Amino acid sequence: MTTVTGQLPAAQDPREPIDLLMRDLRCGAGGLPAREAARRLVVYGPNELTRRGGRRWWRELVRQLVHPLAALLWLAAALALVAGTTALAVAIGVVVIVNAVFAFVQEQQAERAVEALAAYLPQRATVLRDGVRTAIPAADLVPGDVLMIEEGERICADARLIEGGVEVDLSTLNGESLPAYRSAAETDRGGPLLESRDLVFSGTSCTGGEATALVYGTGMRTELGRIAALTQRVGRDESPLEAQVKRVAWLIALVAVTAGLAFLPLGTFAAHLSTAAAFTFAIGLLVANVPEGLLPTITLALGMGVRELARGGAVVKRLSAVETLGSTTVICTDKTGTLTMNRMRVTAVWTRPQRIELEPGHPAPLAATLRLATAAARCNNAGLEPETGDPTEIALLHAAADLGVPVDAAARRRDRRRQFHFDPALRRMSTVDEIDGEAWLHAKGAPEELVPLCSRIAGATGDHDLIGADRAAVGAAVAELAAHGLRLLAVAVRRLPPGPPPERREDAERDLTLLGLIAMFDPPRPEVAAAVERCHTAGIRLMVVTGDHGLTAAEIARRVGIGTAETPIVTGAELDAMPEAQLDRLLTDHRELIFARSSPEAKLRIADALRAQGHVVAMTGDGVNDAPALRRADIGVAMGVAGTDVAREAATMILTDDNFATVVTAVQAGRRVYDNVRKFILYIFAHATPEVVPFLVFALSGGAVPLPLTVLQILAIDLGTETLPALALGREPAEPGLMQRPPRTRGQGVIQGRMLVWAWAVLGGVSALLVLAAFLATLLAGGWHLGDPTGPGTPLHLVWREATTMTFLGIVACQIGTAFAARTQTAPLRAVGLFTNRLLLWGVLFEVAFAAALVTVPALRGLFDTAVPGWDRLALLLPMPFVVWGADELWRARLRRRDRRPGR
Numbered sequence: 001m002t003t004v005t006g007q008l009p010a011a012q013d014p015r016e017p018i019d020l021l022m023r024d025l026r027c028g029a030g031g032l033p034a035r036e037a038a039r040r041l042v043v044y045g046p047n048e049l050t051r052r053g054g055r056r057w058w059r060e061l062v063r064q065l066v067h068p069l070a071a072l073l074w075l076a077a078a079l080a081l082v083a084g085t086t087a088l089a090v091a092i093g094v095v096v097i098v099n100a101v102f103a104f105v106q107e108q109q110a111e112r113a114v115e116a117l118a119a120y121l122p123q124r125a126t127v128l129r130d131g132v133r134t135a136i137p138a139a140d141l142v143p144g145d146v147l148m149i150e151e152g153e154r155i156c157a158d159a160r161l162i163e164g165g166v167e168v169d170l171s172t173l174n175g176e177s178l179p180a181y182r183s184a185a186e187t188d189r190g191g192p193l194l195e196s197r198d199l200v201f202s203g204t205s206c207t208g209g210e211a212t213a214l215v216y217g218t219g220m221r222t223e224l225g226r227i228a229a230l231t232q233r234v235g236r237d238e239s240p241l242e243a244q245v246k247r248v249a250w251l252i253a254l255v256a257v258t259a260g261l262a263f264l265p266l267g268t269f270a271a272h273l274s275t276a277a278a279f280t281f282a283i284g285l286l287v288a289n290v291p292e293g294l295l296p297t298i299t300l301a302l303g304m305g306v307r308e309l310a311r312g313g314a315v316v317k318r319l320s321a322v323e324t325l326g327s328t329t330v331i332c333t334d335k336t337g338t339l340t341m342n343r344m345r346v347t348a349v350w351t352r353p354q355r356i357e358l359e360p361g362h363p364a365p366l367a368a369t370l371r372l373a374t375a376a377a378r379c380n381n382a383g384l385e386p387e388t389g390d391p392t393e394i395a396l397l398h399a400a401a402d403l404g405v406p407v408d409a410a411a412r413r414r415d416r417r418r419q420f421h422f423d424p425a426l427r428r429m430s431t432v433d434e435i436d437g438e439a440w441l442h443a444k445g446a447p448e449e450l451v452p453l454c455s456r457i458a459g460a461t462g463d464h465d466l467i468g469a470d471r472a473a474v475g476a477a478v479a480e481l482a483a484h485g486l487r488l489l490a491v492a493v494r495r496l497p498p499g500p501p502p503e504r505r506e507d508a509e510r511d512l513t514l515l516g517l518i519a520m521f522d523p524p525r526p527e528v529a530a531a532v533e534r535c536h537t538a539g540i541r542l543m544v545v546t547g548d549h550g551l552t553a554a555e556i557a558r559r560v561g562i563g564t565a566e567t568p569i570v571t572g573a574e575l576d577a578m579p580e581a582q583l584d585r586l587l588t589d590h591r592e593l594i595f596a597r598s599s600p601e602a603k604l605r606i607a608d609a610l611r612a613q614g615h616v617v618a619m620t621g622d623g624v625n626d627a628p629a630l631r632r633a634d635i636g637v638a639m640g641v642a643g644t645d646v647a648r649e650a651a652t653m654i655l656t657d658d659n660f661a662t663v664v665t666a667v668q669a670g671r672r673v674y675d676n677v678r679k680f681i682l683y684i685f686a687h688a689t690p691e692v693v694p695f696l697v698f699a700l701s702g703g704a705v706p707l708p709l710t711v712l713q714i715l716a717i718d719l720g721t722e723t724l725p726a727l728a729l730g731r732e733p734a735e736p737g738l739m740q741r742p743p744r745t746r747g748q749g750v751i752q753g754r755m756l757v758w759a760w761a762v763l764g765g766v767s768a769l770l771v772l773a774a775f776l777a778t779l780l781a782g783g784w785h786l787g788d789p790t791g792p793g794t795p796l797h798l799v800w801r802e803a804t805t806m807t808f809l810g811i812v813a814c815q816i817g818t819a820f821a822a823r824t825q826t827a828p829l830r831a832v833g834l835f836t837n838r839l840l841l842w843g844v845l846f847e848v849a850f851a852a853a854l855v856t857v858p859a860l861r862g863l864f865d866t867a868v869p870g871w872d873r874l875a876l877l878l879p880m881p882f883v884v885w886g887a888d889e890l891w892r893a894r895l896r897r898r899d900r901r902p903g904r
C-alpha cells in the first residue's frame with residue numbers, strides 16, 4: 001500500500017495516466033489508510049452538497065405577503081383607508097402580516113419535515129480502507145478513496161475507473177436517458193469531461209456491471225457540485241389536494257368579493273347606511289370570508305403527515321404522496337423480504353439418489369449431495385464470518401457447512417476465474433472456478449431456468465443423460481417442495497474444455513449436469529397477517545408479484561391471508577402471452593392474484609392495467625429493473641434495506657424496514673391526514689353562516705335591527721380565536737372505522753356537497769339561530785324595540801354593545817361545539833374520547849382566553865365595541881357548544897343509520 005505523506009493532494013487532472021493520478025492523489029489501488037482518510041475528511045469537508053443559504057427566507061416571507069389572496073386583502077385595506085376607517089385599514093394590514101408570518105412558519109415546518117427525511121436514509125458507499133472492503137457513510141468519502149461500484153448503486157463521488165466496467169445512467173447530469181458504458185479499459189484524453197469513457201460522476205447511478213474506481217472529487221468539487229447551484233432545492237410539487245383547496249379558496253374569495261359588492265347597494269338603499277359605513281361592512285364581509293389561512297394549514301398537515309410516516313418506517317419524498325397513499329386501492333407487493341423476513345434457511349436438499357431434510361441428526365450425505373453442496377458454496381458471493389451478502393447465498397453456505405463442505409471465502413476467491421452475475425431476468429448465476437488445474441462451471445438458479453440447460457444429471461452411480469423419467473422426478477420434487485412454501489434453487493456443473501473460460505454466458509451455461517435442488521424456507525413476517533387483514537377490511541386489493549415459483553408464492557401468500565386455493569397463479573410467461581383484454585378481465589374478476597416468475601416488465605404492465613381501470617396503485621420493488629414500474633405506479637415503494645439506490649430514487653416511498661405491514665400503516669396514515677384536512681375545512685367553513693346571517697338580518701330589516709356583529713369582531717374570530725383549534729384538528733387521531741371503509745375514489749374532491757350542507761346548514765345553521773337568539777334576547781331585555789336607534793350617544797348604545805358581545809361570544813361558544821363535532825365524520829364522539837386530542841383542548845382554552853381578553857381588557861373593549869355581559873347573559877352561552885355538538889351527533893347518528901341500511 002502506498003504510504004501517504006503529510007501533504008494534501010493538489011488539484012489534478014482526472015484524465016492523466018492512472019499512475020500519475022494516483023501519485024497526485026497520494027494513494028494506491030489498496031485504498032487509503034483509515035487515519036489518512038479521517039484527516040482528509042477534516043480538510044476537504046464532508047462529501048455533501050452545501051446549500052446556498054442566505055436570504056432565501058426573506059423571499060419566501062415576501063411571497064406570502066404578496067400572493068393573490070393577500071393582495072385582495074391589501075386592496076380591502078386600501079378601500080378602508082379611502083372610506084376613512086383607519087382602524088379597520090390598520091386591522092386588515094395587521095391581519096395580512098400575521099397571516100403571512102403564520103403561513104411562512106407553517107410552510108417552513110412542512111418543508112423541514114421533508115428535508116429531515118434525508119437523515120432516515122443515509123447514503124452509504126463501499127471503499128477499501130487499509131486494504132479492507134468497508135461500508136462507510138457516503139458523506140465520509142474523500143479524494144484518494146478506492147470506491148467499489150455495483151449494479152443498482154448511486155455513485156456518490158467523481159471517480160476514475162481502475163478496474164471493471166459499468167453502465168451508468170447520466171440523466172441527472174446531462175439529461176440523457178440512455179445508459180452510457182464506462183470502463184477502466186477505455187481512455188479519453190480530450191473532449192468534454194462528462195463524456196470521458198473512464199470517468200463516473202457523483203449523482204449518477206450504476207445500472208449494470210461492477211467496477212473499482214479512484215475518487216478524485218467529492219462534495220462541491222464534483223460535476224454535480226458545479227451545477228448544484230441550479231438544482232439544490234428539491235422541487236416542491238403542488239399536491240392535488242393543495243391544488244383543489246386553492247381552487248376552492250379562490251371560489252370562496254370570489255363569492256366573498258361578490259357578497260361584499262352586493263352589500264354595497266343593500267346597505268345604502270335597504271339599510272339606509274352612509275356610503276362609508278356600507279363600504280366598511282362590505283370590506284368586513286370580504287375580509288371575513290377570504291380563506292387565506294387555509295392553504296398553509298393544509299400544507300402543514302401534510303408535512304406533519306410526512307414526519308409521522310417517517311417515524312413509522314415509511315419515508316415519502318413528496319407531500320402529495322401522503323394524500324395519494326390515503327386513496328390507495330391496490331397494493332402490488334413482492335414476496336421476499338416484504339411479506340417474508342428474508343431470513344432463509346435451507347430445509348431440504350434433493351438429489352436424484354437422496355433427499356435430506358436438514359434437521360439435527362440428519363443422515364450422512366451421499367457423494368451426490370456433497371457434490372451439490374460444494375457447487376452451491378462455489379457459486380456464491382456471501383461470507384459467513386461475519387455474515388455478508390445475499391440471504392439466499394448465506395443460507396446456502398450454512399447448509400454446505402452443515403453438510404461438511406469447506407466454505408472458505410478466500411479460497412473461493414482465489415480459485416474463481418470468471419463470474420456471470422445473478423440476473424433477475426434469467427434468474428440464475430454461474431462462476432468458473434479452477435479446481436486441480438481444471439476449469440469448472442458452477443451454476444445455480446430457478447429450476448425452470450436451469451434444468452432446460454442441463455443435458456445430464458448426477459445419479460447414485462455417476463452422471464447419466466437426463467431422460468424423461470428424470471425430468472418427471474425433478475418436476476415432482478419441485479412441485480412438492482414449492483407447495484410447502486419453500487424457495488427452490490437448482491444447482492448444476494459443467495467441466496469446461498481446456499483453454500480460456502468462455503466470454504459469453506450462453507457459451508458457458510450449456511450442456512450442464514444437474515446436481516439437484518436446494519429448498520429453503522423464508523418465514524413470513526409475523527406482523528404481515530394482521531396487515532393483510534386490515535387491507536381486507538379497508539377494501540384494498542392485494543396482488544403478489546414475485547420472481548419466485550408460483551406454488552411457493554401461493555403458499556406463503558396463503559399463510560399471511562392473501563388469496564385462497566382458487567386464487568389464480570399467473571406466471572411471467574403466461575402474462576407475456578396474455579392479450580390486454582384478458583389481463584383486464586383477470587384483474588376485474590379476481591380481487592387477489594399471484595403473479596409468479598414475473599419480470600420487471602410484467603410489473604409495469606400490471607401497474608398500467610390497474611391504473612387504466614381507475615385504481616390507485618402502490619407497487620413495491622427493489623431492483624434496478626423495477627425502476628420504471630415504481631415510477632409508473634401512483635406510489636412506488638422501494639426497500640430501504642434490501643433495495644438498490646436506483647429503485648429508491650425512482651420510488652415515491654421508501655420503507656426503512658422493508659416491511660409490508662409498513663405500507664398498510666402508511667395507507668392508514670394517509671387516510672387519516674386526508675380526513676383531518678376535511679375536518680378543519682369543515683370547522684373553518686362552519687363559521688360562515690353565523691357571521692353572514694346577522695349582516696343579512698341587519699340589511700334585510702332595513703337597519704331596524706341593529707348590526708349584531710362588528711367587522712373587527714369578525715376578524716377577531718376568523719383570525720384570532722379560531723386559528724389554534726383549526727390547527728389542532730389537523731392532529732386528530734385516527735377515527736374508529738378508518739380502515740373499515742372502502743378507499744375513496746380517484747378524483748373525489750376533498751370538499752363535497754354533503755360536507756358543505758353539513759358545515760353551513762347543520763353546524764352553521766344551528767349556530768346562527770343560537771347567536772341571533774342571544775343577541776335579540778339581550779337587546780329586548782335591555783328595553784330595545786324594533787327600530788330604536790342604538791348608535792353612539794343613544795341611550796341604548798350600551799345595551800347594543802352588550803348584545804353584539806353576546807353575538808361574538810355566542811359564535812366563539814358555538815365554534816367550540818363545532819370543533820368537537822368536527823372531530824369525527826360518522827362515529828359518535830364517545831368512540832374517540834373527549835380528551836384524546838390534547839392540542840384541541842389547549843386550542844379551546846386559547847380561544848376562550850382570547851375572547852375573554854377582548855371583552856374584559858378596557859383598551860380592546862373600546863376597539864372591538866364590546867361590553868362585559870352580566871352573569872345571567874353569560875349563562876346563556878354555556879349550553880351553546882352542547883347544542884351545536886348535540887345537533888351534530890343527531891345528524892351523524894342519522895348518517896350512520898342510513899349507511900347501515902341494506903343495499904348501501
Ligand SMILES: Nc1ncnc2c1ncn2[C@@H]1O[C@H](COP(=O)(O)OP(=O)(O)OP(=O)(O)O)[C@@H](O)[C@H]1O
Binds near residue numbers: 424546
Ligand atoms: N443468488 C441467487 N443465485 C441464483 N439464483 C437465485 C439467486 N437468488 C434468487 N435466485 C433464483 O431466482 C428466483 C427469483 O429471485 P428474485 O430475487 O428475482 O425474486 P424473489 O426474491 O424470489 O421474489 P420477490 O420478487 O418476491 O422478491 C428465485 O426464486 C431463485 O430461484
